[in-house]
Amino acid sequence: MKKIRTIAELGTLRAALERERESAKVWISVSNETCARANGSDKVIAALDEELRKQGLADQVRVKGTGCSGFCDRNPMVVVFPKEIAYQRVSPDDAAEIVGKTLIKGQVVERLLHHDGKGHAVQHEADLPFYRYQKRLVLRNHGRLDPTDITDYLASGGYTALSQALTMSSEQVIEEISRSGLRGRGGGGFLTGRKWKSCREAHGETKYVICNADEGDPGAYMDRSVLEGNPHSVIEGMIIGAYAIGARMGYVYVRAEYPLAVTNLVIALQQARDCGLLGENILGTGFNFDIRVNRGGGAFVCGESTALMASLEGRVGEPEVKHIHTAESGLWEKPTNLNNVETWANVPVIINKGADWFASIGTEKSKGTKIFSLVGKINNTGLVEVPMGTPLREIIYDIGGGIPHGKKFKAIQTGGPSGGCVPEELLDLPVDFDRLTEVGSMMGSGGMIVMDEGTCMVDVAKYFTGFLQDESCGKCVPCREGTAQMRQILSDICEGRGRPEDIDLLEELGHVVQDTSLCALGGTAANPMLSTLRHFRDEYEAHIFDHRCPAGVCTALIRYTIDVEKCNGCGVCAKQCPQNGVSGEKKQPHSIDQHLCIRCGICREVCRFEAILVN
Amino acid sequence: MRTIWYEETLIAMIRIEIDGQAVDVERDTTILQAARQLAIDIPALCHHAAVKPYSACRICTVEVIRRGRSQLTASCSYPIREEIQVLTNSERVIHARRVLMELLLAQCPESKDIRDLAHRLGVENTRFRTRGEGSNCILCGLCVRVCRDVIGVSAISFVNRGWKREVKTPFDAPSEVCIACRACAHVCPTGAIQAEDISGNRMLSFWQTSRELQACASCGRPFAPGAEVQHLTRGRDDLRESLGICPQCRRTETGGRLERWTTSAQSRAIKDHGTP
Ligand SMILES: Cc1cc2nc3c(=O)[nH]c(=O)nc-3n(C[C@H](O)[C@H](O)[C@H](O)COP(=O)(O)O)c2cc1C
Ligand code: SF4
Ligand code: SF4
Ligand code: FES
Numbered sequence: 001m002k003k004i005r006t007i008a009e010l011g012t013l014r015a016a017l018e019r020e021r022e023s024a025k026v027w028i029s030v031s032n033e034t035c036a037r038a039n040g041s042d043k044v045i046a047a048l049d050e051e052l053r054k055q056g057l058a059d060q061v062r063v064k065g066t067g068c069s070g071f072c073d074r075n076p077m078v079v080v081f082p083k084e085i086a087y088q089r090v091s092p093d094d095a096a097e098i099v100g101k102t103l104i105k106g107q108v109v110e111r112l113l114h115h116d117g118k119g120h121a122v123q124h125e126a127d128l129p130f131y132r133y134q135k136r137l138v139l140r141n142h143g144r145l146d147p148t149d150i151t152d153y154l155a156s157g158g159y160t161a162l163s164q165a166l167t168m169s170s171e172q173v174i175e176e177i178s179r180s181g182l183r184g185r186g187g188g189g190f191l192t193g194r195k196w197k198s199c200r201e202a203h204g205e206t207k208y209v210i211c212n213a214d215e216g217d218p219g220a221y222m223d224r225s226v227l228e229g230n231p232h233s234v235i236e237g238m239i240i241g242a243y244a245i246g247a248r249m250g251y252v253y254v255r256a257e258y259p260l261a262v263t264n265l266v267i268a269l270q271q272a273r274d275c276g277l278l279g280e281n282i283l284g285t286g287f288n289f290d291i292r293v294n295r296g297g298g299a300f301v302c303g304e305s306t307a308l309m310a311s312l313e314g315r316v317g318e319p320e321v322k323h324i325h326t327a328e329s330g331l332w333e334k335p336t337n338l339n340n341v342e343t344w345a346n347v348p349v350i351i352n353k354g355a356d357w358f359a360s361i362g363t364e365k366s367k368g369t370k371i372f373s374l375v376g377k378i379n380n381t382g383l384v385e386v387p388m389g390t391p392l393r394e395i396i397y398d399i400g401g402g403i404p405h406g407k408k409f410k411a412i413q414t415g416g417p418s419g420g421c422v423p424e425e426l427l428d429l430p431v432d433f434d435r436l437t438e439v440g441s442m443m444g445s446g447g448m449i450v451m452d453e454g455t456c457m458v459d460v461a462k463y464f465t466g467f468l469q470d471e472s473c474g475k476c477v478p479c480r481e482g483t484a485q486m487r488q489i490l491s492d493i494c495e496g497r498g499r500p501e502d503i504d505l506l507e508e509l510g511h512v513v514q515d516t517s518l519c520a521l522g523g524t525a526a527n528p529m530l531s532t533l534r535h536f537r538d539e540y541e542a543h544i545f546d547h548r549c550p551a552g553v554c555t556a557l558i559r560y561t562i563d564v565e566k567c568n569g570c571g572v573c574a575k576q577c578p579q580n581g582v583s584g585e586k587k588q589p590h591s592i593d594q595h596l597c598i599r600c601g602i603c604r605e606v607c608r609f610e611a612i613l614v615n
Numbered sequence: 616m617r618t619i620w621y622e623e624t625l626i627a628m629i630r631i632e633i634d635g636q637a638v639d640v641e642r643d644t645t646i647l648q649a650a651r652q653l654a655i656d657i658p659a660l661c662h663h664a665a666v667k668p669y670s671a672c673r674i675c676t677v678e679v680i681r682r683g684r685s686q687l688t689a690s691c692s693y694p695i696r697e698e699i700q701v702l703t704n705s706e707r708v709i710h711a712r713r714v715l716m717e718l719l720l721a722q723c724p725e726s727k728d729i730r731d732l733a734h735r736l737g738v739e740n741t742r743f744r745t746r747g748e749g750s751n752c753i754l755c756g757l758c759v760r761v762c763r764d765v766i767g768v769s770a771i772s773f774v775n776r777g778w779k780r781e782v783k784t785p786f787d788a789p790s791e792v793c794i795a796c797r798a799c800a801h802v803c804p805t806g807a808i809q810a811e812d813i814s815g816n817r818m819l820s821f822w823q824t825s826r827e828l829q830a831c832a833s834c835g836r837p838f839a840p841g842a843e844v845q846h847l848t849r850g851r852d853d854l855r856e857s858l859g860i861c862p863q864c865r866r867t868e869t870g871g872r873l874e875r876w877t878t879s880a881q882s883r884a885i886k887d888h889g890t891p
Contacts (some may be wrong), residue, residue, distance in 0.1 A: 248660055316773070518671065
């Protein structure tokens with residue numbers, strides 16, 4: 001690609017690329033992110049290419065590996081343009097039929113279509129409930145762009161925001177971001193415009209911008225998806241931010257466990273450099289800026305701003321006291337602005353569409369959209385982008401399709417490991433930064449884990465507290481020792497050793513850990529325990545006072561027995577029990593020897609007559 | 616912000632209030648430093664004047680009221696930049712410190728220093744399960760920082776994350792670079808590190824490291840680790856002689872020199888003026 005020397009030249013090039021895309025109307029997209037590759041999307045692309053060659057269509061129809069459009073458990077997904085016929089869970093063997101039927105004959109391959117929740121086949125993604133209730137700003141081009149081809153991004157309006165921003169003054173750009181009300185998507189929800197402004201106004205010639213792509217929350221992968229599927233949107237955001245703040249160097253700190261994100265990002269950066277969108281004298285405006293990629297070792301705590309900067313400098317990734325903001329003294333003690341991947345990707349949207357338009361989406365204090373990764377006990381697993389303020393119920397039932405196997409919803413865990421659990425009574429809560437905090441949870445980076453009636457909330461608290469205990473850097477006493485003790489008490493409760501005073505002790509300790517920890521990891525580490533105590537206190541009490549786990553999860557507190565009415569003596573459970581703990585005459589009700597039983601639950605899983613009871 | 620300009624020094628002073636007492640301090644003075652000016656006692660475990668604040672033990676927690684909002688913070692690193700009100704003894708502070716002490720007691724139940732401090736703060740027992748393994752180390756990091764930032768050797772460091780964290784020599788083997796200067800033992804707030812000079816060696820059992828003591832050039836008694844003397848005299852030929860002898864001989868020798876000097880000064884005086 002030839003260097004683009006001016007803003008006008010970029011406009012001409014874009015127009016040409018758009019015309020080119022117009023003429024090549026027929027093409028096929030195959031989602032090809034990590035989630036899709038795990039299911040063989042590479043092979044699907046190869047098979048489609050091969051089939052097109054065989055049918056002599058190779059020159060006319062392009063097969064594009066794109067980002068994932070979010071419905072991750074339906075991967076590999078294939079969409080045939082221009083009619084946008086969408087196929088799900090495609091295998092390489094389906095290639096011949098897709099080419100033969102859909103491309104050549106214009107017919108639909110019924111068996112590969114998506115189905116809505118009611119069993120009807122649906123041809124277009126937009127008609128699926130999963131997509132219909134979403135509002136996709138950041139993910140708008142996922143599933144349409146080849147992330148390794150900058151011309152795709154340019155043809156879809158890419159770098160128009162940069163052209164626009166470069167004609168504005170830095171102050172105007174910051175003003176626009178401020179007015180949009182954009183808040184950081186990395187967890188804290190700081191006002192992005194305000195942060196940029198304080199960095200701009202900080203003393204010093206050398207300033208840095210950083211993109212936080214550490215994404216350590218288990219189960220969250222929106223940042224990975226954005227970097228894999230549309231890296232230029234992040235790069236464009238960073239260039240605009242650097243221009244506004246006065247930075248000449250930027251870094252992307254990305255976890256090494258995201259190899260495809262790193263690859264796509266590095267390719268995109270090189271292409272941007274080749275085009276003159278990065279480097280010296282960007283688009284002839286005299287503005288110089290470049291971006292380097294740094295791989296992090298994947299410690300959760302390295303997502304914290306001071307730990308991240310220490311790690312970037314080559315020191316141990318450990319948080320430091322932050323009485324002086326990193327906007328004033330950050331990386332190498334220079335003014336530094338850190339934003340999350342999704343925050344950066346929102347920037348071009350705001351510049352393109354305007355602050356007022358952006359601010360019209362969302363709630364009073366949370367503007368725009370948020371991407372959530374919806375996982376757990378939910379029918380439709382995937383990435384969903386919705387306007388701030390969308391009720392939890394809509395996300396879980398309309399988009400997520402509800403709870404599988406007719407089970408009852410119990411709670412949704414939001415905000416990542418240090419978030420909290422929101423119970424059924426609060427399902428109509430509009431999701432935004434402040435409302436989630438009010439109910440003892442948080443927005444965090446946007447993880448959402450759905451739990452059904454078979455989940456024990458004390459066990460959940462123990463799990464997340466254990467995660468934080470392991471991920472604590474160990475520097476400060478309240479977090480290192482406090483998480484270990486909280487986890488110990490929670491284990492005791494789950495294992496039947498809970499003491500009546502434990503609930504008060506947990507609460508007391510939790511508040512001190514919150515109040516005295518050095519960084520926000522410790523500052524939020526009590527959330528899983530405090531929020532479950534707040535909303536599910538009766539479950540804690542049942543464990544401690546009645547020696548009972550109401551959800552039937554904590555093995556020390558449950559007993560498996562056989563319902564003599566339902567058991568017909570088929571003997572399947574007796575064969576499967578690893579302890580040989582089930583016995584009985586053939587065709588007669590069996591029984592379980594409680595001394596041998598290790599409460600593994602296999603008998604319950606294999607019994608076809610629901611004769612195994614948990615109590 | 617009300618700043619008072621002292622005519623003579625032209626340094627902006629900021630007036631803050633600690634436990635109701637006013638004090639004027641320079642910008643970026645820490646709360647702990649300011650409190651010490653007022654002789655207000657704040658307990659501190661991980662802080663030492665020789666190194667930068669680290670703020671890990673959180674025992675120095677105080678309550679800061681800033682622009683009408685109250686917050687707990689570590690006083691050892693909080694830089695004063697505006698008028699604030701500090702409470703070092705509020706109910707919230709006392710409670711937080713007590714729970715922190717209980718956590719430390721569960722970590723190091725055998726440490727006398729920790730038990731004494733706990734007692735001072737009104738804590739006799741911990742409600743938490745003991746989880747220490749006999750070591751008295753509270754992971755304050757002072758030894759690591761002093762060794763790295765003051766001595767310039769970096770013989771020790773933290774290993775592992777979170778509740779598995781420990782201070783160790785590399786690979787938990789006897790250190791190859793430790794000069795056995797004992798600075799770590801000197802700053803350790805719990806006495807976890809002890810240094811002993813036995814049979815011509817200085818032993819730091821916490822680091823499984825020992826260094827041979829060098830003989831005094833004058834009296835011949837072993838007095839300091841050779842490694843330490845070497846470290847201190849690196850590139851300083853002028854010091855080599857004086858550091859090669861033990862403190863006692865140095866004192867005697869200095870005394871002798873002083874005597875010689877006075878004597879010669881006296882004789883000179885007599886020669887010049889006829890009187891001593
Ligand atoms: C323990 C911990 C982990 C964090 N991990 C991440 C992360 O993986 N990604 C991220 O963007 N922010 C993370 N953050 C938040 C960052 O410290 C910082 O607030 C954020 O990157 C700022 O960007 P924003 O203003 O765009 O949200 C983490 C914070 C803490 C305390
Ligand atoms: S709160 Fe936890 S993660 Fe943060 S500095 Fe303290 S020990 Fe480390
Ligand atoms: S050995 Fe002593 S100085 Fe070193 S970290 Fe432990 S308590 Fe602190
Ligand atoms: S002395 Fe301040 S945190 Fe340890």
